[in-house]
Amino acid sequence: MRAEILSCGTELLLGHISDTNATYLEQSLAPLGIDLYFVSHVGDNLERLVDTLRRAWDRSDLIIMTGGLGPTEDDLAREAISTLLGETMQVDPELEAQLRARFARMDAVMPERNLKQATLIPSASSLSNPVGSAPGWWVEKDGRILVAMPGVPREMYRMWENEAVPRLSPYTGGKIFTRILRVYGMGESTVEEKLDHLIHNTNPTVATYAKMDAVDARITAKAATSEEAERLVAEIEVLARQALGDYVFGTDKDTLASVVGTLLQARGQTLGVMESLTGGFLSSAITDFQTSSSLFIGGLVAYSTDLKAQLGVPRETLDRYGVVSDETARAMAHATREFLGTDFGIGVTGVAGPDEQEDKPVGTVYIAIEGPEGVVSGTGPGWRAGRSENKRHAALTALNMLRRYLEGQLTPE
Amino acid sequence: MRAEILSCGTELLLGHISDTNATYLEQSLAPLGIDLYFVSHVGDNLERLVDTLRRAWDRSDLIIMTGGLGPTEDDLAREAISTLLGETMQVDPELEAQLRARFARMDAVMPERNLKQATLIPSASSLSNPVGSAPGWWVEKDGRILVAMPGVPREMYRMWENEAVPRLSPYTGGKIFTRILRVYGMGESTVEEKLDHLIHNTNPTVATYAKMDAVDARITAKAATSEEAERLVAEIEVLARQALGDYVFGTDKDTLASVVGTLLQARGQTLGVMESLTGGFLSSAITDFQTSSSLFIGGLVAYSTDLKAQLGVPRETLDRYGVVSDETARAMAHATREFLGTDFGIGVTGVAGPDEQEDKPVGTVYIAIEGPEGVVSGTGPGWRAGRSENKRHAALTALNMLRRYLEGQLTPE
Numbered sequence: 151m152r153a154e155i156l157s158c159g160t161e162l163l164l165g166h167i168s169d170t171n172a173t174y175l176e177q178s179l180a181p182l183g184i185d186l187y188f189v190s191h192v193g194d195n196l197e198r199l200v201d202t203l204r205r206a207w208d209r210s211d212l213i214i215m216t217g218g219l220g221p222t223e224d225d226l227a228r229e230a231i232s233t234l235l236g237e238t239m240q241v242d243p244e245l246e247a248q249l250r251a252r253f254a255r256m257d258a259v260m261p262e263r264n265l266k267q268a269t270l271i272p273s274a275s276s277l278s279n280p281v282g283s284a285p286g287w288w289v290e291k292d293g294r295i296l297v298a299m300p301g302v303p304r305e306m307y308r309m310w311e312n313e314a315v316p317r318l319s320p321y322t323g324g325k326i327f328t329r330i331l332r333v334y335g336m337g338e339s340t341v342e343e344k345l346d347h348l349i350h351n352t353n354p355t356v357a358t359y360a361k362m363d364a365v366d367a368r369i370t371a372k373a374a375t376s377e378e379a380e381r382l383v384a385e386i387e388v389l390a391r392q393a394l395g396d397y398v399f400g401t402d403k404d405t406l407a408s409v410v411g412t413l414l415q416a417r418g419q420t421l422g423v424m425e426s427l428t429g430g431f432l433s434s435a436i437t438d439f440q441t442s443s444s445l446f447i448g449g450l451v452a453y454s455t456d457l458k459a460q461l462g463v464p465r466e467t468l469d470r471y472g473v474v475s476d477e478t479a480r481a482m483a484h485a486t487r488e489f490l491g492t493d494f495g496i497g498v499t500g501v502a503g504p505d506e507q508e509d510k511p512v513g514t515v516y517i518a519i520e521g522p523e524g525v526v527s528g529t530g531p532g533w534r535a536g537r538s539e540n541k542r543h544a545a546l547t548a549l550n551m552l553r554r555y556l557e558g559q560l561t562p563e
Numbered sequence: 564m565r566a567e568i569l570s571c572g573t574e575l576l577l578g579h580i581s582d583t584n585a586t587y588l589e590q591s592l593a594p595l596g597i598d599l600y601f602v603s604h605v606g607d608n609l610e611r612l613v614d615t616l617r618r619a620w621d622r623s624d625l626i627i628m629t630g631g632l633g634p635t636e637d638d639l640a641r642e643a644i645s646t647l648l649g650e651t652m653q654v655d656p657e658l659e660a661q662l663r664a665r666f667a668r669m670d671a672v673m674p675e676r677n678l679k680q681a682t683l684i685p686s687a688s689s690l691s692n693p694v695g696s697a698p699g700w701w702v703e704k705d706g707r708i709l710v711a712m713p714g715v716p717r718e719m720y721r722m723w724e725n726e727a728v729p730r731l732s733p734y735t736g737g738k739i740f741t742r743i744l745r746v747y748g749m750g751e752s753t754v755e756e757k758l759d760h761l762i763h764n765t766n767p768t769v770a771t772y773a774k775m776d777a778v779d780a781r782i783t784a785k786a787a788t789s790e791e792a793e794r795l796v797a798e799i800e801v802l803a804r805q806a807l808g809d810y811v812f813g814t815d816k817d818t819l820a821s822v823v824g825t826l827l828q829a830r831g832q833t834l835g836v837m838e839s840l841t842g843g844f845l846s847s848a849i850t851d852f853q854t855s856s857s858l859f860i861g862g863l864v865a866y867s868t869d870l871k872a873q874l875g876v877p878r879e880t881l882d883r884y885g886v887v888s889d890e891t892a893r894a895m896a897h898a899t900r901e902f903l904g905t906d907f908g909i910g911v912t913g914v915a916g917p918d919e920q921e922d923k924p925v926g927t928v929y930i931a932i933e934g935p936e937g938v939v940s941g942t943g944p945g946w947r948a949g950r951s952e953n954k955r956h957a958a959l960t961a962l963n964m965l966r967r968y969l970e971g972q973l974t975p976e
Contacts, residue, residue, distance in 0.1 A: 163599045165589030168581060172604070176578030186576045187611060189604035191585070198600065205618075339634040339674045349636070358635065359574055360715075429855075430846025433864040437842025438951045440917055442866075449864030451846040457861040457903065490870065504853055536694065536717075538851045 151321050153179055153186045154210040156202060158218035158227055159301055160193040171216045171306055178310065183324040183372055184212065194218065199230035207234060211294055212321075214314075217301030219284035221264040227298050228269060228287065235291060237271035245269075245276055245285060252283060277313040281305050288317060295321075324372045327379035329387055331367040332400045334550045341365045344393045354386045363405060363546060367394070396559050399550065406549040411439040411446075413556040414494070419522075421552075422490035424450040424461065424482040425545075426473070427500035427515060427530075431538075432545040447490045458482065462489050472508040474499055476527055479518035483527075487520055494521040498548050500530060502537060515544045519552055524562030526555050564734050566597045567623040569615060571631035571640055572714055573606040584629045584719055591723065594768065594783035595735045597625065607631065612643035620647060624707055625731075630714030632697040634677040640711050641682060641700065648704060650684035658682075658689055658698060665696060690726040694718050701730060708734075737785045740792035742800055744780040745813045747963045754778045757806045767799045776818060776959055780807070809972050812963065819962040824852040824859075826969040827907070832935075834965075835903035837863040837874065837895040838958075839886070840913035840928060840943075844951075845958040860903045871895065875902050885921040887912055889940055892931035896940075900933055907934040911961050913943060915950060928957045932965055937975030939968050 155176070157169050172189050179186050187210065192202045199218070206213045218227030232239050245268035253260040267284050270276060277286030277297070282305040289296040297314050299306045333341050338360040342349065345367060348356040354371035367390055371382035391398055400409045414421055425432045433449030436442055452458040455473055459465050462485030463478065471477035482497025496519050503512035515530020528551060531543045554560045568589070570582045585602050592599050600623065605615045612631070619626045631640030645652050658681035666673040680697045683689060690699030690710070695718040702709040710727050712719045732738075746754055751773040755762065758780060761769040767784035780803055784795035804811055813822045827834055838845045846862030849855055865871040868886055872878050875898030876891065884890035895910025913928035914920045928943020941964060943957045967973045 163589055163602065164593055165586045165591075168583065168586045169602075170581065173578045173581045176576055178578075180577050187606065188615070189576065191602035193600065202601070337671075339676055342635045343674055343676070357573065357637065360633075428847075429850025429859075430843040430848075430862050430864070431850075433843025434841075434847050434954065435843075437844075437864070437866065437915070437954070440950055442842075443915070446842075446866050448866045448870040449843050449862075451843070451850070451862030451864070453850065453856060453859050453861045502850070502856070537853055539694075541847065541850070 151184050151212055152210045153184045153212040153214065154206045155186065155189040156206060156213060156215045157189070157191045157301075158194065158199065158215060159191070160224070162191045162217075163193050171301065171303060174303070174307060175214055175216075175310065178315070180328075180370075181326045182315070182318065182322045183326055184318075184322060194224035194226055196226050196229055196233070199226055200233045203230055203234045207294060207296075212318075213294070213296045215296065215298040216306055219267065219286070219298060219300045221261065221267055221283070223263075228266065231274070231287065231289060231296065231298060232271050235271065235273060235289070237273060239266070239269040239271055241265060241268050242270045242276070248285075249283065277309050279305055279309055281308060286313065288314070324374060325376040325379050326370060326372050327376060327383050328368060328370045329383045330402050331369070331387070331390055331394065331398050332402075332404055333365045333367060333394055333397045334363075334399050334406060334546060335397050336365060336394075338365045341367060341394065345390060348386060348389060348393075351386070354382050356386065356390065362542070364399070396554065396557075399553055405439070406546055406553060407435050407439040407442075410549055410553050410556065411436070411442055413553065414445045415441065417493075417556070419493035420445050420447050421494045421496070422447045422449065422486045422492035423496040423498070423548075424452055424458075424463075424486040425496075425498045426452050426458070427502050428498050428541045428545045428548070429453065429502070431541040432496065432498060432548055435545050435549065447492050450486065450489070452482070458485075461485055472510075474501055474508050474510045474514055474516065476516050476518065479516035480520070480525055480527055483518040483520040483525065494519060494552065496548050496552060498544060500544060502540065513540060515547070517544070517548045517551055519548075519555055521555060521562065523555075526551060526560045526562050564597050564625055565623045566592055566599045566625040566627065567619045568599065568602040569619060569626060569628045570602070570604045570714075571607065571612065571628060572604070573608075573637070575604045575630075576606045584714065584716060587716070587720060588627055588629075588723065590770075590772065591728070594739055594741060594781075594785070595728070595731065596737065596739075596785060597731075597735060607637035607639055609639050609642055609646070612639055613646045616643055616647045620707060620709075625734075626707070626709045627727075628709065628711040629719055632680065632699070632711060632713045634674065634680055634696070636676075641679065644687070644700065644702060644709065644711060645684050648684065648686060648702070650686060652679070652682040652684055654678060654681050655683045655689070661698075662696060690722050692718055692722055694721060699726065701727070737787060738789040738792050739783060739785050740789060740796050741781060741783045742796045743815050744782070744800070744803055744807065744811050745815075745817055746778045746780060746807055746810045747776075747812050747819060747959065748810050749778060749807075751778045754780055754807065758803060761799060761802060761806075764799070767795050769799065769803065775955070777812070809967065809970075812966055818852070819959055819966060820848050820852040820855075823962055823966050823969065824849070824855055826966065827858045828854065830969070832906035833858050833860050834907045834909070835860045835862065835899045835905035836909040836911070836961075837865055837871070837876075837899040838909075838911040839865050839871070840915050841911050841954045841958045841961070842866065842915070844954040845909070845911060845961055848958050848962065860905050863899065863902070865895070871898075874898055885923075887914055887921055887923045887927055887929065889929050889931065892929035893933070893938055893940055896931040896933040896938065907932060907965065909961055909965060911957060913957060915953065926953060928960070930957070930961045930964055932961075932968055934968060934975065936968075939964060939973045939975050
């Protein structure tokens with residue numbers, strides 16, 4: 151079933167509101183096994199609405215319209231559908247009675263212009279809207295289905311779930327299952343290269359997406375039953391994990407912070423950090439994980455050199471190797487464990503810019519982690535554009551290093 | 564000039580991401596005097612992309628595409644444009660050199676598939692992208708203009724403002740001047756209410772936008788000369804500032820952190836923070852400001868009660884008033900100044916959830932600031948949905964309190 155969404159409203163084209171209705175419907179269609187091919191926004195103009203509807207009618211089996219069902223002159227969804235199908239809108243007595251009753255309940259007189267909210271055409275039946283004045287239209291004609299719903303999100307969500315989805319069940323054969331593998335430490339194009347042999351599959355499909363905190367490899371299968379779809383995904387997941395190896399840090403809604411937090415909780419161990427370059431971002435990423443209070447003792451944002459010394463980084467190390475050095479990162483990790491009494495300490499130092507420091511270029515990053523099994527250290531991910539970007543990538547690299555330490559993928563000294 | 568937006572990406576149709584790019588562009592086009600007639604989302608499918616492009620080419624003067632410029636096989640924007648125009652993509656030596664240099668800077672080997680990001684067609688010139696690997700395309704042919712930009716929002720915003728908008732100036736007739744007033748501490752609808760008498764103006768126009776870190780009131784004028792446009796904006800700015808008062812913390816690209824940083828620099832004073840609820844977010848917000856190193860000495864993320872005591876918060880205060888209290892926030896601010904030797908100390912404490920603490924509900928926030936003139940304190944902004952949202956709002960409220968302290972709007976005890 152080929153579906154298409156049409157969002158009506160000049161306020162969308164002016165950017166006064168975002169089309170969250172489309173996002174909601176998109177998320178609902180995929181699991182129903184309905185393929186969505188197009189989304190369009192059209193202003194409140196009858197000619198352009200009819201043109202866009204006609205094209206949708208020609209190429210799609212299911213058209214979902216939102217907006218344009220209000221009582222005012224620029225609410226033109228009903229008029230556009232009637233024009234498209236060459237049918238005449240007529241007031242439906244039952245809908246009119248409901249509408250008048252609604253106004254009576256609110257002790258209000260119904261403006262006569264509202265009467266158009268009680269109209270139907272011969273091909274349309276109404277979709278009830280208990281939380282608003284505009285009923286929806288369910289249109290079936292020439293093997294096509296058109297659903298017109300109000301633009302107010304809470305009215306639309308309710309009408310979609312309670313009225314439209316049940317009517318669609320005869321057409322939604324097949325169940326969908328999706329698994330996301332979350333990958334850190336490889337760019338999107340490298341992930342795709344590694345998955346090249348799987349990406350041309352049609353069922354399950356495999357696709358990559360660059361996110362702020364990781365690259366996602368998404369495996370989606372469609373089958374007669376949920377169990378069968380899940381089994382198809384599981385087969386491909388094994389192959390994808392073989393190709394991506396230790397770079398996969400989690401699945402679905404996992405974050406590096408949640409994975410590290412869960413690993414530390416399982417060990418009953420605690421964490422502290424001392425950060426300069428990342429300036430608090432690393433602590434903040436860790437504390438986004440909701441049960442971090444039990445395992446994260448604290449963070450020390452040691453922006454000045456004196457503060458590093460005050461917190462236990464030896465002056466000698468700072469003087470001899472420089473603030474931006476592997477030795478200082480290690481000393482920071484060690485001082486963190488001492489000062490905070492934690493099982494693990496992370497030290498992150500580097501040059502945040504805009505100026506060079508100790509002849510080291512902007513973007514230099516050193517990370518060290520000290521834990522019960524010893525120390526690991528490494529350099530950061532290379533400079534990204536902008537200060538906050540660089541802070542994020544350095545913090546994520548530190549969390550990924552801790553994850554690999556905890557999972558036994560790194561050998562501590 | 565009739566414009567149309569085309570957002571490419573199957574992830575849009577699956578609802579995995581919302582099309583915030585379209586909203587951004589819509590907001591930008593209205594003040595330029597460019598009329599937007601259609602917005603479409605299309606998946607990563609060459610045939611459907613070309614079809615949609617062809618229709619756009621037939622009915623619009625300006626087509627703005629976002630997405631589909633990545634290096635992978637499902638990034639098909641360039642291929643679709645080339646097919647539409649019957650032109651052949653060729654590697655541009657200069658773009659190739661830039662791309663290879665970018666990978667070299669990151670100490671990475673460029674996957675060969677990335678080379679397609681260095682291609683052009685005869686009708687296209689490139690739009691530079693200093694913050695990403697994909698340059699944009701600026702296509703002029705047969706009286707039409709097509710702008711293709713990356714889908715990553717921060718890359719797209721920058722390219723649109725710095726590269727595309729200046730090239731559009733011959734078509735937008737007249738000069739545009741925009742001034743944004745940045746507002747903190749009021750919701751968007753309150754800002755709109757206060758500006759009600761200005762919002763129905765047509766030149767300058769006044770519109771409000773809710774951003775992650777503030778509400779923006781955007782004043783835009785169009786006139787024959789830049790000077791005239793600027794004069795028109797200045798007149799309205801005076802009235803808008805009268806209506807909004809001290810809630811305006813800055814203009815244009817200012818952030819609360821940059822305003823506070825600039826005020827502290829002017830006084831030659833330093834800052835330190837002790838935060839628990841905000842978990843590092845406050846330090847991170849401050850260190851996003853690029854010259855923070857000279858004024859921000861450090862941050863103490865004191866997540867555990869013992870660590871607060873270790874850093875100088877009296878045990879008596881913690882025991883008597885509780886960790887989540889005005890008294891503890893004040894003691895944290897004081898201890899920060901003592902421990903870090905700074906002119907100003909901020910203390911933030913509260914209940915981050917998911918569980919209540921000391922019988923105080925999730926979302927309780929106490930903030931205190933101690934400086935040379937004395938102490939101010941207050942409660943936070945009330946609970947927002949989700950842990951990271953709440954951290955952000957509490958941190959921004961603390962920065963706004965410091966701004967008002969530094970600007971003499973608050974009377975320290």
